[in-house]
Amino acid sequence: MSHSKTVAVIGTGVIGNGWIGRFLAQGLDVIAFDPAEGAEKHTRKVIKQIWPSLEGLGMAEDASQDRLTFVSTLKEAVQSSDFIQENVPEREDIKKTVLTSIDQYAKPEAIIGSSTSGITATTLQQDLQHPGRVIVAHPFNPVYILPLVELVGGEATDGTTMEKAKKFYQSIEMKPLVINKEIEGHVADRLMEALWREALHLVNDGIVTTEEVDAAIIYGAGLRWAQMGPFLTFHLAGGEQGMRHMLEQFGPALKKPWTKLEAPELTDELKEKVIEGCEIHAGDVPISELEDKRNEFLVRLLDLVEDYWPNSKIS
Amino acid sequence: MSHSKTVAVIGTGVIGNGWIGRFLAQGLDVIAFDPAEGAEKHTRKVIKQIWPSLEGLGMAEDASQDRLTFVSTLKEAVQSSDFIQENVPEREDIKKTVLTSIDQYAKPEAIIGSSTSGITATTLQQDLQHPGRVIVAHPFNPVYILPLVELVGGEATDGTTMEKAKKFYQSIEMKPLVINKEIEGHVADRLMEALWREALHLVNDGIVTTEEVDAAIIYGAGLRWAQMGPFLTFHLAGGEQGMRHMLEQFGPALKKPWTKLEAPELTDELKEKVIEGCEIHAGDVPISELEDKRNEFLVRLLDLVEDYWPNSKIS
Numbered sequence: 001m002s003h004s005k006t007v008a009v010i011g012t013g014v015i016g017n018g019w020i021g022r023f024l025a026q027g028l029d030v031i032a033f034d035p036a037e038g039a040e041k042h043t044r045k046v047i048k049q050i051w052p053s054l055e056g057l058g059m060a061e062d063a064s065q066d067r068l069t070f071v072s073t074l075k076e077a078v079q080s081s082d083f084i085q086e087n088v089p090e091r092e093d094i095k096k097t098v099l100t101s102i103d104q105y106a107k108p109e110a111i112i113g114s115s116t117s118g119i120t121a122t123t124l125q126q127d128l129q130h131p132g133r134v135i136v137a138h139p140f141n142p143v144y145i146l147p148l149v150e151l152v153g154g155e156a157t158d159g160t161t162m163e164k165a166k167k168f169y170q171s172i173e174m175k176p177l178v179i180n181k182e183i184e185g186h187v188a189d190r191l192m193e194a195l196w197r198e199a200l201h202l203v204n205d206g207i208v209t210t211e212e213v214d215a216a217i218i219y220g221a222g223l224r225w226a227q228m229g230p231f232l233t234f235h236l237a238g239g240e241q242g243m244r245h246m247l248e249q250f251g252p253a254l255k256k257p258w259t260k261l262e263a264p265e266l267t268d269e270l271k272e273k274v275i276e277g278c279e280i281h282a283g284d285v286p287i288s289e290l291e292d293k294r295n296e297f298l299v300r301l302l303d304l305v306e307d308y309w310p311n312s313k314i315s
Numbered sequence: 316m317s318h319s320k321t322v323a324v325i326g327t328g329v330i331g332n333g334w335i336g337r338f339l340a341q342g343l344d345v346i347a348f349d350p351a352e353g354a355e356k357h358t359r360k361v362i363k364q365i366w367p368s369l370e371g372l373g374m375a376e377d378a379s380q381d382r383l384t385f386v387s388t389l390k391e392a393v394q395s396s397d398f399i400q401e402n403v404p405e406r407e408d409i410k411k412t413v414l415t416s417i418d419q420y421a422k423p424e425a426i427i428g429s430s431t432s433g434i435t436a437t438t439l440q441q442d443l444q445h446p447g448r449v450i451v452a453h454p455f456n457p458v459y460i461l462p463l464v465e466l467v468g469g470e471a472t473d474g475t476t477m478e479k480a481k482k483f484y485q486s487i488e489m490k491p492l493v494i495n496k497e498i499e500g501h502v503a504d505r506l507m508e509a510l511w512r513e514a515l516h517l518v519n520d521g522i523v524t525t526e527e528v529d530a531a532i533i534y535g536a537g538l539r540w541a542q543m544g545p546f547l548t549f550h551l552a553g554g555e556q557g558m559r560h561m562l563e564q565f566g567p568a569l570k571k572p573w574t575k576l577e578a579p580e581l582t583d584e585l586k587e588k589v590i591e592g593c594e595i596h597a598g599d600v601p602i603s604e605l606e607d608k609r610n611e612f613l614v615r616l617l618d619l620v621e622d623y624w625p626n627s628k629i630s
Contacts, residue, residue, distance in 0.1 A: 014554065118568070140535040141552050148535035175534040181522050184571060188531040190517065191510050193568065196545055198509035200569075207496050214544025216503040218624065219490040220455040220463035222544065225537030227612050229529025230511055235593040236605055237456050239329065243593040247586050253433070253508065254515075254578040256499065263569040271562050278550040278558040290551055297542050297623035304619060308612035309533065 006031060008081035010074060010098060012039050015115050016087035017046045018143025020068060025144065026172040027060030030068045033077035040070040049288075050144055056299035057145065057173075074098070075105040082107070083168060085137065087115045095124060103128040111165055113137030113151075117189055120182045121154030132158035135165055138186055139174075142291075145298045147175040150186045197263045203273055204264045210277030226301060227308050321346060323396035325389060325413060327354050330430050331402035332361045333458025335383060338400075340459065341487040342375030345383045348392035355385040364603075365459055371614035372460065372488075389413070390420040397422070398483060400452065402430040410439060418443040426480055428452030428466075432504055435497045436469030447473035450480055453501055454489075457606075460613045462490040465501045512578045518588055519579045525592030541616060542623050 007023050009016050012034040020043060023030045032043060047065055054063075071077050078084050084106055088098045095116060102112055112134045114124055125131035136152040149169050153162050162178060169176040179187055199213045208216070224233050231243070238245035264270065282290060322338050324331050327349040335358060338345045347358060362380055369378075386392050393399050399421055403413045410431060417427055427449045429439055440446035451467040464484050468477050477493060484491040494502055514528045523531070539548050546558070553560035579585065597605060 014552070146535055146538060148531065150531070175530065177523075177527055177530050177534075179523060179527075181520075183517075183520075183522050185568075187517060187523055187528070188535050191513050191528070191531060192536050192545070194513035195506050195510045196549075197569065198506050199545055202498075202502060202505065205496075205498075207498050208492075208494060208502055210546040212492055212494075213502070213506070214546050215490065215492050216463065216465070216506060217540050217544040218542065219492075220461055220503050221507050222537070222540030222542075223461060223613060223616060223620070224609075225532050226541040226616065227533065227537075228609065229532040229537065230507070230514055231525040231529050231589065231593050232596055232605075234511075235597060236602060236609065237329075240602060242597070242602060243590045244586075247581065247589065251581045251586075253500075254512065254581055266562065266566045266569055271559075271566075274546065274562065275558045278546050281547055282550060282557070287551060287555060287557060290547075293623060294539075294543065294551060297620070298538060300619055301538060301541065301616070304615055305538070305612070308608060 005082035008077045008084040011087035012043045017043050019085050021047055021050050021054055021144035022172060024068055025054040025059045025063050027062045031077045032070050033074050053295040053299050074101050078102050078106040082110055084110055084112045092119055099124055103130055111161055118185060121152055121157055122182060125154045125156050131156035133161050149174045149176050150179055151176050152179045152182055200264050204270050210274055211281040226305055320397035323392040323399040326402035327358045332358050334400050336362055336365050336369055336459035337487055339383055340369040340374045340378050342377045346392045347385050348389050368610040368614050389416050393417050393421040397425055399425055399427045407434055414439055418445055426476055433500060436467055436472055437497060440469045440471050446471035448476050464489045464491050465494055466491050467494045467497055515579050519585050525589055526596040541620055
């Protein structure tokens, strides 16, 4: 799929707007639709705000905020688009209704990617006329900076759809991870949720504050994980024997009592502890300012890390 | 504790040598002891190899590899040292025997930090003559680059010991995280193990390879976690409402079946899958070369990230 094609973005919340930013920066034409009042105004404001980050990442020569068009019906958005990214609220009934409309009006050869974090492609494509062109294409916030996108086909997805989708996301500077089995929460969110559950336990049990959990990640594993994941990190920590040595040494720890923890009950008390912890940590700095700082950091980090990422078939 | 003081390093495996590299780079005098044959030769080779990384990080003016002395008895190592870092094998009987000797020969005002990842300070300080100066000081690999060190006192640890230790580790460019309750595995390893357990499930169930797990971290959350931990990341993802909104939206996911997973059985089949996955991923590149690349990356990343870490009381 070449850059001269048109992409439709259905639903312009945080994720939809993130996609719009990425698509525009890559020099694509974007047609957006969202029935919410003031949606266009809000999106244009967001895109203007993140444009410096997008410039920092490196833009296509012909990239322009003017290549974004808002339309007033879903039909207008999808009927002439080659690629459709769906980002409506994470509820099965809403997603299925919207996808039925997209399926009705889109060109048969158009590909439909859903940003869902928790619903399978098999569920989403049920009852559609052309289910073979539907996949899950799950991105990560901020979508206009982070390169990961999880691609998962459903039972009815065509092999060619997945191939085309993979090439498309690669062409817009992403790292598509094709997952061949459908699983609740896909892969990356399951990994993050596992860490998050343990973090909630540590806060709930009064061991550390939310800020201290963050520090325990940032100043240690977090620095490594921007370049190497948990497996290769352990492989390096095992000396000449690599992972073989690590599994001998740390395997037994998997039998310890704390490896059997269920998620803690999200009581009002725990909620307040977590919310207050974050608010204290953020201090008087508005979230938008923290976002700008995060974006500036991520743009510089991406510039640095690209020379150091391992050669990988996920590329 | 000023830089003119002398540090003893007991046990010169991967962790002990990492400490030696950090101490030397900070301009300290280091006295090392390890009864293993060839220990001194091996350590000097390692320090020479990592010296360029240490220079990249920025060294004290008077830093020198010549300020490392190996001695042939534990007594000689500890008797005139102001700070003693213990890094013998992770077995309670071995650690307690060695600590009893350290306690016997060290100056009463010397502080003893144990690098243990899994034994509590309360256990380690039992039966010592001066238990009040013993703490857990658990670092992260590579110790000479990553700034995190977890400090945990035991029931008998003096408050002044913890204060002095915190200042000492800060003075050698570390981020000490003081944990006020003793807990198995401390904090950072529990968070990492939680993610690791889920990763093993995903590989065991044939969902993804080890390399794909790594990609799912590197290209998404890993990039963020070098600057912001999981809590502040979610706080930013929640819009103006911050963490309050996130807990409303994602709280229910904590009830899903996959949040109740126990660690998978580490069968021979799973072991081979994990080992082979890492070996394929690493390709023909020797581990030492991967380490050099990792170090070069981490040095540049640390240089970048220091401007962006949130102001934090963990500093």
